[in-house]
Amino acid sequence: MKVLVTGSAGFIGYHLCVALLSRGDDLFGIDNFNSYYDAGLKHKRHDLIRAAAEEGSFAFNELDVCNTAALQSAIDSFQPEVVVHLAAHPGARNSQKAPFDYMKNNCEGFLSVLECCRKQKKVPRLVFASSSSVYGRNVTMPFDESHAVGAPVSLYAATKSSNELIAHVYSDLYGMQCVGLRFFTVYGPWYRPDMALSLFADAMIAGRPLQIFNHGDLKRDFTFVDDVVDGITRCLFCENLDRYEIFNIGRSRPEKLMDIIDILAGELGVHPQFEYLPMQEGDMQCTWADISKITYKTGYQPITSISEGVPRFSDWYKKFCLSK
Ligand SMILES: NC(=O)c1ccc[n+]([C@@H]2O[C@H](COP(=O)([O-])OP(=O)(O)OC[C@H]3O[C@@H](n4cnc5c(N)ncnc54)[C@H](O)[C@@H]3O)[C@@H](O)[C@H]2O)c1
Numbered sequence: 001m002k003v004l005v006t007g008s009a010g011f012i013g014y015h016l017c018v019a020l021l022s023r024g025d026d027l028f029g030i031d032n033f034n035s036y037y038d039a040g041l042k043h044k045r046h047d048l049i050r051a052a053a054e055e056g057s058f059a060f061n062e063l064d065v066c067n068t069a070a071l072q073s074a075i076d077s078f079q080p081e082v083v084v085h086l087a088a089h090p091g092a093r094n095s096q097k098a099p100f101d102y103m104k105n106n107c108e109g110f111l112s113v114l115e116c117c118r119k120q121k122k123v124p125r126l127v128f129a130s131s132s133s134v135y136g137r138n139v140t141m142p143f144d145e146s147h148a149v150g151a152p153v154s155l156y157a158a159t160k161s162s163n164e165l166i167a168h169v170y171s172d173l174y175g176m177q178c179v180g181l182r183f184f185t186v187y188g189p190w191y192r193p194d195m196a197l198s199l200f201a202d203a204m205i206a207g208r209p210l211q212i213f214n215h216g217d218l219k220r221d222f223t224f225v226d227d228v229v230d231g232i233t234r235c236l237f238c239e240n241l242d243r244y245e246i247f248n249i250g251r252s253r254p255e256k257l258m259d260i261i262d263i264l265a266g267e268l269g270v271h272p273q274f275e276y277l278p279m280q281e282g283d284m285q286c287t288w289a290d291i292s293k294i295t296y297k298t299g300y301q302p303i304t305s306i307s308e309g310v311p312r313f314s315d316w317y318k319k320f321c322l323s324k
Helices: 011-023 039-052 068-078 099-118 155-174 196-206 225-237 257-268 292-298 306-321
Strands: 002-006 026-031 058-062 082-085 125-131 178-183 210-212 244-249 274-276
Touching (some): 002 011, 011 026, 011 039, 011 225, 026 039, 026 068, 039 058, 068 099, 082 099, 099 125, 099 155, 125 155, 125 225, 155 178, 178 225, 196 210, 196 257, 196 306, 210 257, 225 244, 225 292, 244 292, 257 306
Parallel strands (some): 002 026, 002 082, 082 125, 125 178, 178 244, 210 274
């Protein structure tokens, strides 16, 4: 299959590209290596994708998806069968600090991708990243795709919700097949430095107290990146999908934050100090994915527990982050 991946140098994009190359797919990656976090890490991931590719199986353009003309010519020349749109400004907590960056990258960028896809002679299937954050303060657990998502609590969540709505318009107006994936707290090697496990590991190593919000009463459906990539891949090739689909991709086991921290501290061989803080604005107390819909449609079945996944993150962190 010919697959175009936006955000290919990102955390999830990198793992997806390597997995698709190992299946023998032809890839076209797009990323602008922005400075939301260390661009050196993105370049390093990108080098690894190149190293994993057979001659001619990985093409790449450094471009901003908001540059519709440049994106259009990349899509025109490659003629993908599937587009996976992962490029976005991630992170709910940061979105209040840089609202215009989120609107531009997540909303204008998404519209640009939709427009370029719909203009193709053979319109590709579009699989795009949404987020568990769209569930906002929903307290009915586990979150299932039929729950109302009209009350997001961060700007980031609002951009992802709007992506889902706009994708619905394009699938309805133009017959585009659009598949939105609500990822739940993804973690693993080559992780983002702005995310919780990285921040905890950095603080543990530096001997700083860990900032624990909501006094530690937080639960997350931590999902190992290989499981997420398996879920995405199933959605790329599954023949059993409707024209417009929304799926949760999680592990379906909410874990106490303090349990994850215990495993990580054990792996790093430290006894952390804690600074307990109130709930942060724009945050959710618990996330928990109901995955029965994607399991039914695609056979998705996550297999990595936190007792296996956190040590795999920690091994990478020790090798890559501590040796810098
Ligand atoms: N990691 C998670 O836990 C998680 C959870 C829910 C949703 N998501 C979503 O999944 C997607 C991938 O997340 P990630 O964790 O890999 O993030 P990431 O930041 O590591 O990857 C995103 C990549 O997109 C690129 N990018 C951003 N804006 C761009 C633009 N305008 N043009 C071209 N490239 C651009 C960035 O340089 C980066 O390499 C994002 O859409 C994110 O919102 C992630």
